Amino acid sequence: MKKLAVGLYSGGLDSILAAKLIVDQGFYTILVKFMSPIFEERQVEIGDLNHILPSGYFSLRKIEMGEDYSLLLQSPKYGYGKNVNPCLDCKIFMMKKAGQILKEQEGSFVFTGEVVGQRPMSQRKDAMRIIERESGLNRHLLRPLSAQLLPPTIAEESGLINREALLNISGRSRKRQIELAQKFGISGYPGPGGGCLLTDVSFARRFKMILQEKNKVIQSDDLQLLKIGRHFMIRSGIRLIVGRNHSENQKILAFGKKSDWIFQVIGAPGPISLGRGNLETADFECAAAITARYSDAKAQEKIPVGFKLRKNSHQHILEVSPVHDEVLKNYKI
Numbered sequence: 191m192k193k194l195a196v197g198l199y200s201g202g203l204d205s206i207l208a209a210k211l212i213v214d215q216g217f218y219t220i221l222v223k224f225m226s227p228i229f230e231e232r233q234v235e236i237g238d239l240n241h242i243l244p245s246g247y248f249s250l251r252k253i254e255m256g257e258d259y260s261l262l263l264q265s266p267k268y269g270y271g272k273n274v275n276p277c278l279d280c281k282i283f284m285m286k287k288a289g290q291i292l293k294e295q296e297g298s299f300v301f302t303g304e305v306v307g308q309r310p311m312s313q314r315k316d317a318m319r320i321i322e323r324e325s326g327l328n329r330h331l332l333r334p335l336s337a338q339l340l341p342p343t344i345a346e347e348s349g350l351i352n353r354e355a356l357l358n359i360s361g362r363s364r365k366r367q368i369e370l371a372q373k374f375g376i377s378g379y380p381g382p383g384g385g386c387l388l389t390d391v392s393f394a395r396r397f398k399m400i401l402q403e404k405n406k407v408i409q410s411d412d413l414q415l416l417k418i419g420r421h422f423m424i425r426s427g428i429r430l431i432v433g434r435n436h437s438e439n440q441k442i443l444a445f446g447k448k449s450d451w452i453f454q455v456i457g458a459p460g461p462i463s464l465g466r467g468n469l470e471t472a473d474f475e476c477a478a479a480i481t482a483r484y485s486d487a488k489a490q491e492k493i494p495v496g497f498k499l500r501k502n503s504h505q506h507i508l509e510v511s512p513v514h515d516e517v518l519k520n521y522k523i
């Protein structure tokens with residue numbers, strides 16, 4: 191077997207330590223970083239890794255999570271964790287992708303920074319075995335931080351990698367990882383967790399709301415929009431997203447579809463709002479009244495609000511009273 195390994199790389203400390211343990215055993219390592227709107231960008235990139243791993247021994251490959259991942263998010267075989275995090279299915283998905291690279295490159299094994307017992311859903315021993323089996327990696331999946339607590343992989347059994355130099359970390363404590371980071375001179379790594387929006391309570395609430403929409407297929411722009419703005423459900427299938435600042439207003443325009451409606455108060459500073467769904471007359475009035483509520487003109491009795499389809503420039507105008515806060519509560523997601 192070639193001394194080549196493929197590692198899952200999140201930018202977090204555990205994945206950096208796992209890579210360090212493997213590269214230190216003389217393996218050329220392809221680090222795979224999965225990219226999606228739901229993963230918050232972590233700052234440790236290849237430039238930072240050059241201080242930790244010997245150059246020439248690793249490369250970084252980025253993979254965009256495409257529509258197949260969005261489908262998985264909607265109906266995961268193993269269900270969701272505490273929020274809308276389908277961790278088992280997500281891990282299986284990533285391992286399969288890593289496994290494809292392993293095969294193409296004729297490498298020895300895939301490895302991850304997983305630690306036995308660290309996460310309730312995907313890092314229990316039984317869950318780890320499901321991931322090995324369903325990804326097809328079986329005994330070609332190595333967890334260097336907990337290897338000594340797990341059955342030996344083929345690479346360990348054959349002596350290709352020295353099991354004694356791997357670790358036996360388990361549980362939620364970060365103490366040993368922090369000690370190792372100090373020993374290896376690793377600094378500036380992000381804190382544990384927090385990198386995946388699917389574990390975030392308010393993101394999950396919005397996500398569940400759009401899951402209820404009939405025949406809904408969640409796409410990348412849906413995920414982008416779920417990350418920003420104030421969200422309102424005017425009625426089933428009709429949503430309004432109101433920008434909270436200039437940057438969010440620009441994102442709303444960028445991620446909106448041609449069939450979305452854009453609302454903006456005329457003659458006073460205010461947010462850009464995006465209406466999605468088959469809006470009817472009452473929905474336009476409600477969306478305009480919510481948009482007016484967040485404008486600088488909200489103290490006025492009547493406020494002109496312009497709205498148009500994102501794809502064309504013909505603007506309609508409605509004169510509305512800003513929605514009362516008591517009523518607004520009913521629409522908030």
Ligand code: SF4
Pocket residue numbers: 275276277278280281312386387388389
């Ligand atoms: S926390 Fe998010 S990225 Fe991590 S396994 Fe779960 S769903 Fe996937």
